[in-house]
Amino acid sequence: MALSFTCYASLITKSQDQLNYSKYNGVEKVKSIIKKTVIPSVSYSPVESLQKGNWVKLICGASFEDLVDIRNLSLVYTLAGVDCIDCAAEASVVNAVNEGIEAARALVPIRRPWVMISVNDDEDLHFRKAEFDPDDCPQDCTRPCEKVCPANAILQKGGVLAERCYGCGRCLPVCPYDKIRAITYVRDVTATAELLDRDDVDAIEIHTSGREPSVFKELWSGLGNSTTNLKLIAVSFPDLRDSTISAMKAMYAIMEANIQCFNLWQLDGRPMSGDIGRGATRNAIAFARKLASAGDKPKGFLQLAGGTNDHTVEGLKKEGLFQMTTVHEASRYETIPSSLHSPNALIAGVAFGGYARKIVGRVLSSVQSHHGLARVEDFPEQLLQAIIESLALVGTVKCYNIQKPST
Known part of the structure; x- marks a missing residue:
């Protein structure tokens, strides 16, 4: 199944008026854009x-x-x-x-x-959460934990967001004060x-x-x-x-x-x-x-x-x-x-x-930072960017023959 990104490039570079939800019905516009992009309609199970x-x-x-x-x-x-x-x-x-x-x-x-x-069935790296009390952190800490967290699960003053932490453990060895703990669990x-x-x-x-x-x-x-x-x-x-x-x-x-x-x-x-x-x-x-x-x-x-x-x-x-x-x-x-x-x-x-999660998360994070808890399809330009990233990755296995548009 051959796939080209030409249509994606042209859509993303369309005038802002075409993608602006203040002038168009959001849901219908997203449907219209997506249907023109030759997204692979998978025919096999x-x-x-x-x-x-x-x-x-x-x-x-x-x-x-x-x-x-x-x-x-x-x-x-x-x-x-x-x-x-x-x-x-x-x-x-x-x-x-x-x-x-x-x-x-x-x-x-x-x-x-x-x-x-x-x-x-037992303790496992995939079933754990990081945890620490931010009140115990020294005022002059450079917070390396926050910098290495791939999930943006560590807040400047609020500790770990449990729902975002997926237990990668990268914060554990970098804490200069050994304040972070790993909490494990079994489903x-x-x-x-x-x-x-x-x-x-x-x-x-x-x-x-x-x-x-x-x-x-x-x-x-x-x-x-x-x-x-x-x-x-x-x-x-x-x-x-x-x-x-x-x-x-x-x-x-x-x-x-x-x-x-x-x-x-x-x-x-x-x-x-x-x-x-x-x-x-x-x-x-x-x-x-x-x-x-x-x-x-x-x-x-x-x-x-x-x-x-x-x-x-x-x-x-x-x-x-x-x-x-x-x-x-x-x-x-x-x-x-x-x-x-x-x-x-x-x-x-x-x-x-x-x-x-990382390659699409960059796009999703930009949506959330500007619009809060939002549905990505309500922002067609960002949705198309996310689709480009996901198709490029999935396409390595599915053999979509994808070529990203030149900038």
């Missing part, structure tokens, strides 16, 4: 993306709970064609994701991405099971160290029959080196009897580091190389995460791991025979978290 090897997941963050940002991120990345949106296992967060998805589909007819909730299994019963939740991801089968089994047992109607069950785990395959087999043995959908292994190469730079993605690619070559791994698609960014696909291609395949007839996907658990592509796809 998330299942087909997994089979083809160009699945893309947006990670909103297992601990990120800023509802306005989540809603706007979901809108933008739905328009960019992601297959799944992964979010915190909180009802209000799930509502925000679905609201963003439906707002996008109201602008452009596009298929709905799956909604996934993330939970943990409640009963509340998770209730969320899975909703019609607008399609998938679950279990974050685990892979080293403690007993806690994994306890969580899985607690979910009971709530996984019955899911479309995908994912397990996210780090590189365990020589014990990786044995850990995967142990977890699959626990799940196997109750899996009635596809399963996926999320290879968490370098957690919480996707917005750092080119080097961040190397661990994820190395992890993928090892798993793709392993012949005795259990069933399930392989998907990269942890350190993924706009350099990830380039690295996969260099390793010969990015191999998209042709999708067979749609009838093949009406049922789920066991053979479909083994993907045709070596790597099913890529999940983008911190980097995806």
Whole structure:
């Protein structure tokens, strides 16, 4: 699917009168602009993306709970064609994701991405919050914590905004007075099971160290029959080196009897580091190389995460791991025979978290700083800028053949 940014460039440079909401009906104008931009109207399902090897997941963050940002991120990345949106296992967060998805589909007819909730079986980097008492901070502190926070979750005098903190931990080592603490938590299994019963939740991801089968089994047992109607069950785990395959087999043995959908292994190469730079993605690619070559791994698609960014696909291609395949007839996907658990592509796809939020967040932050808690579609110029950023990233996996407009 070839995509050109020519139409985006021309739209963004149109006269301010054409984009000014004081003269035009806001919602209708946004619809008109978006429909002229050749946004890819995805014609194949998330299942087909997994089979083809160009699945893309947006990670909103297992601990990120800023509802306005989540809603706007979901809108933008739905328009960019992601297959799944992964979010915190909180009802209000799930509502925000679905609201963003439906707002996008109201602008452009596009298929709905799956909604996934993330939970943990034990302590995990993705399930923590930073915390400190700003009254304890010395007056002359230069506040390096505020400067390194990628989520803008630290206020000058108000401490940490819990809903924006997603637990990256970058503030912890830079505090010169050792005032910042990491508060960890485990998602409640009963509340998770209730969320899975909703019609607008399609998938679950279990974050685990892979080293403690007993806690994994306890969580899985607690979910009971709530996984019955899911479309995908994912397990996210780090590189365990020589014990990786044995850990995967142990977890699959626990799940196997109750899996009635596809399963996926999320290879968490370098957690919480996707917005750092080119080097961040190397661990994820190395992890993928090892798993793709392993012949005795259990069933399930392989998907990269942890350190993924706009350099990830380039690295996969260099390793010969990015191999998209042709999708067979749609009838093949009406049922789920066991053979479909083994993907045709070596790597099913890529999940983008911190980097995806960062590149679009720059645009969303400019909207919020000028207009407060706002819907991004009410500001068409900023919306188009956000779409350009998201399409460029998603396009590395979807092969949109995108060229950014020259300045």
